[in-house]
Amino acid sequence: xxxxxxxxxxxxxxxxxxxxxxxxxxxxxxxxxxxxxxxxxxxxxxxxxxxxxxxxxxxxxxxxxxxxxxxxxxxxxxxxxxxxxxxxxxxxxxxxxxxxxxxxxxxxxxxxxxxxxxxxxxxxxxxxxxxxxxxxxxxxxxxxxxxxxxxxxxxxxxxxxxxxxxxxxxxxxxxxxxxxxxxxxxxxxxxxxxxxxxxxxxxxxxxxxxxxxxxxxxxxxxxxxxxxxxxxxxxxxxxxxxxxxxxxxxxxxxxxxxxxxxxxxxxxxxxxxxxxxxxxxxxxxxxxxxxxxxxxxxxxxxxxxxxxxxxxxxxxxxxxxxxxx
Amino acid sequence: xxxxxxxxxxxxxxxxxxxxxxxxxxxxxxxxxxxxxxxxxxxxxxxxxxxxxxxxxxxxxxxxxxxxxxxxxxxxxxxxxxxxxxxxxxxxxxxxxxxxxxxxxxxxxxxxxxxxxxxxxxxxxxxxxxxxxxxxxxxxxxxxxxxxxxxxxxxxxxxxxxxxxxxxxxxxxxxxxxxxxxxxxxxxxxxxxxxxxxxxxxxxxxxxxxxxxxxxxxxxxxxxxxxxxxxxxxxxxxxxxxxxxxxxxxxxxxxxxxxxxxxxxxxxxxxxxxxxxxxxxxxxxxxxxxxxxxxxxxxxxxxxxxxxxxxxxxxxxxxxxxxxxxx
Numbered sequence: 174x175x176x177x178x179x180x181x182x183x184x185x186x187x188x189x190x191x192x193x194x195x196x197x198x199x200x201x202x203x204x205x206x207x208x209x210x211x212x213x214x215x216x217x218x219x220x221x222x223x224x225x226x227x228x229x230x231x232x233x234x235x236x237x238x239x240x241x242x243x244x245x246x247x248x249x250x251x252x253x254x255x256x257x258x259x260x261x262x263x264x265x266x267x268x269x270x271x272x273x274x275x276x277x278x279x280x281x282x283x284x285x286x287x288x289x290x291x292x293x294x295x296x297x298x299x300x301x302x303x304x305x306x307x308x309x310x311x312x313x314x315x316x317x318x319x320x321x322x323x324x325x326x327x328x329x330x331x332x333x334x335x336x337x338x339x340x341x342x343x344x345x346x347x348x349x350x351x352x353x354x355x356x357x358x359x360x361x362x363x364x365x366x367x368x369x370x371x372x373x374x375x376x377x378x379x380x381x382x383x384x385x386x387x388x389x390x391x392x393x394x395x396x397x398x399x400x401x402x403x404x405x406x407x408x409x410x411x412x413x414x415x416x417x418x419x420x421x422x423x424x425x426x427x428x429x430x431x432x433x434x435x436x437x438x439x440x441x442x443x444x445x446x447x448x449x450x451x452x453x454x455x456x457x458x459x460x461x462x463x464x465x466x467x468x469x470x471x472x473x474x475x476x477x478x479x480x481x482x483x484x485x486x487x488x489x490x491x492x493x494x495x496x497x498x
Numbered sequence: 499x500x501x502x503x504x505x506x507x508x509x510x511x512x513x514x515x516x517x518x519x520x521x522x523x524x525x526x527x528x529x530x531x532x533x534x535x536x537x538x539x540x541x542x543x544x545x546x547x548x549x550x551x552x553x554x555x556x557x558x559x560x561x562x563x564x565x566x567x568x569x570x571x572x573x574x575x576x577x578x579x580x581x582x583x584x585x586x587x588x589x590x591x592x593x594x595x596x597x598x599x600x601x602x603x604x605x606x607x608x609x610x611x612x613x614x615x616x617x618x619x620x621x622x623x624x625x626x627x628x629x630x631x632x633x634x635x636x637x638x639x640x641x642x643x644x645x646x647x648x649x650x651x652x653x654x655x656x657x658x659x660x661x662x663x664x665x666x667x668x669x670x671x672x673x674x675x676x677x678x679x680x681x682x683x684x685x686x687x688x689x690x691x692x693x694x695x696x697x698x699x700x701x702x703x704x705x706x707x708x709x710x711x712x713x714x715x716x717x718x719x720x721x722x723x724x725x726x727x728x729x730x731x732x733x734x735x736x737x738x739x740x741x742x743x744x745x746x747x748x749x750x751x752x753x754x755x756x757x758x759x760x761x762x763x764x765x766x767x768x769x770x771x772x773x774x775x776x777x778x779x780x781x782x783x784x785x786x787x788x789x790x791x792x793x794x795x796x797x798x799x800x801x802x803x804x805x806x807x808x809x810x811x812x813x814x815x816x817x818x819x820x821x822x823x824x825x
Contacts, residue, residue: 246630292810296817299767301575301630302757306809309754313803320799425638428631438628470645477639484625 194435194447195486199479200454207461219460221343227456228345229411231449232404233427235349235356236397238448241431242441243372243393245293245300250401251424252311253285255417257405259315262415265327278402285311286398290391308424315417323416327409335410345407352400353449360445369393373441422473429480430455435487454479521764525779532786540793548789550672556785557678558736560778562752563759564685565729567777569722570760571689573702573769574622574629576726579756581640582614583749586734588644591653591744600660603738607731614640615727619720637753644746654743664739674736678778681732685774698722703770754805759784761812784808 207214233250240247257278264274285307292303337344360366368389371379379386412419432438433454434447455476462472536543562579569576590607594600614636621632666673689695701708701715708715730749738744763780765772787808788801 248634288810292813296814298813298817301577302761302767302809302813305577305754305757306806306813309802309806309809313800313806316799317797317803422638425634428634432627432631438631468646470642472642473638474642474646477635477642480635481621481625484627 194433194444194450194483196433196435196447196450196454196483198486199483200450200457203454203457203461207457207464210461211464214461214464223453223456223460224346225343225411226459227452228343228349229404229407230423230426230430230455231349231452232352232400232407233423234430234448234452235352235445236393236400237427238431238434238436238443238445239356239360239369239393240300240397241373241428241436241438242369242443243390244439244441245390245393246304246428246438247289247394247397248301248304248424248428249285249289249307249311250397250427251420251422252308252315253282253398253401254405254408254420254423255415256285256311256315256318257282257402258408258415258419259318259324259417261405261409262324262327263318266324271328271330275403275406278405279399282398282402283395286395287391289398290394293394294387294390312417312421319415319417321417323414325414327415331406331410332413333410335407345410348407353445357445365389365392370441373439425473426455426476429476433480433483454483521776522779525762525764525776525783529779529783529786532783532790536786536790536793540790543790543793550675552782552785552789554672554674555789556778556781557672557674558733558740559752559755559759559781559785560678561674561681561729561733561736563756563763563777563781564681564774565726566756567760567763567765567772567774568685568689568698569629569726570765570767571702571769571772572698572719572722573705574719574722575633575767576615576618576723577630577633577753578614578618578636578640579726579730580749580751580753581637581644582611582727582730583734583737583752584746585614585640585644585647585749586610586731587738587744587748588648588653588746590731590734591656591738592647594656594660595653600657600663603660604735607735608728609731611727611729611731611734612724613727614730615724616720618727619723622723623716623719641746641750648746652743652745656739656742661739661742664736664741674740677732677736681729682774682778689773694718699770751802754802754809755784758805758809758812761809767813 204214213219233254237247237250260278260281261274264277265271269277289300289304289307292298293300335343335345339347360369368379368384368386372386372390372393376386376390379389408420409415430451431443431448433451434444434449436443436447458475458479459472462475467475533543542548562583566576566579586607589610590603593606594603618629618633618636621627621636622629625632663673663677668676689698697708697713697718700711701713701718705715734749737748741748759780760772760777761767761780762783763772763776763778765776784805787804791800791804792798
């Protein structure tokens with residue numbers, strides 16, 4: 174029987190309650206509250222809505238979990254999502270075919286991922302400033318391409334794709350479930366996943382064991398950026414127009430979802446399914462606030478407060494003391 | 499085994515209180531180099547007006563970046579400065595409009611900046627989450643409150659007495675430059691001539707050692723974040739007075755240039771080294787580049803792209819220099 178680092182993070186039946194991230198209780202509480210407040214919250218139409226909202230965020234937050242497991246961070250995902258959307262829309266308007274435009278967006282995503290990965294993994298530069306820099310690059314490029322104006326009328330195919338369903342489950346939801354399955358296999362059933370956990374714990378030990386840790390580290394950033402490029406299809410299908418600043422702030426929600434799910438920034442400890450719970454908590458909160466017609470600006474404030482609340486709960490549950498720091 | 503990288507925990511190779519002489523000569527050389535190049539390409543570059551203009555813009559950038567420099571030297575990070583500036587600007591503008599006194603705006607801006615800084619410091623001390631996460635969350639909270647408060651409106655048109663802070667002159671020199679000189683001098687004295695200032699370097703270089711030597715790290719940290727918030731409030735006043743308007747988009751584009759100014763100025767993100775004079779040089783270099791792009795008729799859309807590139811290049815240079823010194 175081979176040893177897998179992820180086994181240490183497995184949830185046994187006895188430890189389940191103790192190790193469940195605090196967000197689970199917040200999530201259940203919110204669902205009960207919103208259902209009592211408005212019984213239509215649990216209607217099929219509204220649940221579909223929550224699922225659609227959650228799917229795009231999940232596409233960003235799942236690979237972000239891998240990055241945070243390596244004690245890293247990617248602030249460029251929101252700006253990159255906007256840039257890839259702009260690239261696809263601009264090329265479609267210029268007469269390119271859909272697969273060719275997607276390929277171009279994929280190339281842009283891989284390039285940004287390579288820059289992030291090289292500077293962070295090989296040169297050891299701090300992830301948040303590197304990705305803050307690439308965030309500026311991506312926002313700047315979207316501005317340069319669009320001149321600040323949104324692009325519309327590219328193709329109806331993407332909206333049709335976004336709206337379509339298989340056995341009455343929306344395709345975007347299926348896509349994000351598929352991504353979850355894929356990343357679950359990568360993280361818990363491959364050697365690559367083992368190394369991802371190990372990088373967050375002790376990258377030097379991997380080096381000493383003769384493993385090309387830099388390559389694995391870089392691979393995580395490439396994986397994240399490539400997923401972001403594909404997620405641009407969902408974004409375009411949802412908004413039916415490409416605007417440079419449409420996804421600004423989504424990196425915050427993705428990071429918040431991962432942290433809500435109980436993944437730690439420091440020690441290579443985390444739970445992929447926790448991220449799903451975190452995404453659901455944010456989506457349910459936003460949906461509930463929408464129903465109560467709270468402004469989008471204040472919804473962001475509420476997400477920030479939700480994050481702090483969950484961190485406070487987890488701190489008292491799992492981290493009684495952490496030395497003097 | 500030369501390819502083995504030293505772990506990130508190794509302290510910064512230079513623990514000097516200010517960027518080394520060489521680093522300063524390199525940066526001054528860079529400024530003169532860009533200046534000479536622009537002088538030969540664009541005839542409008544060499545004029546007292548343009549120089550004062552560059553210095554005035556650099557002084558605004560310096561004010562935003564100076565508080566951030568203190569926080570980074572102390573081993574932290576403040577991503578909320580831009581959003582904090584936005585919130586201070588919007589609240590101060592509303593206060594001036596409703597009360598009619600510039601003094602009300604000044605009190606509100608400084609108070610709001612200090613409160614956001616205090617929240618950052620307490621959050622980092624209490625919740626024990628990484629500084630970038632706490633201040634990144636605060637970024638969205640402050641930005642969200644500003645958008646909600648303004649509800650799509652723009653507040654504009656202030657009295658000449660208030661606008662004097664942004665666009666007035668004193669002895670032929672723009673007021674923001676005077677503000678920069680005074681605050682910069684105070685900051686320099688604080689960092690290099692006081693015990694507190696030296697303790698900030700120590701806690702940035704090695705927090706555990708600072709705690710063991712009896713330095714009240716938690717209290718110092720709150721002070722640094724409050725200073726950063728106060729500088730955001732002060733900058734907000736000058737920005738509003740300069741633009742004669744306040745709207746929720748005002749501070750957002752300033753975060754990246756501010757971080758870039760600190761990095762280009764030679765302050766290391768790992769904490770414990772650097773200084774305000776470097777940040778001043780960094781602010782001047784960045785402003786010079788934007789000024790050059792404008793004079794060369796490059797579209798403003800390119801500015802974020804160029805700033806992002808400069809951030810990455812500055813960090814690359816930092817890494818190369820550090821690696822060279824380690825050998």
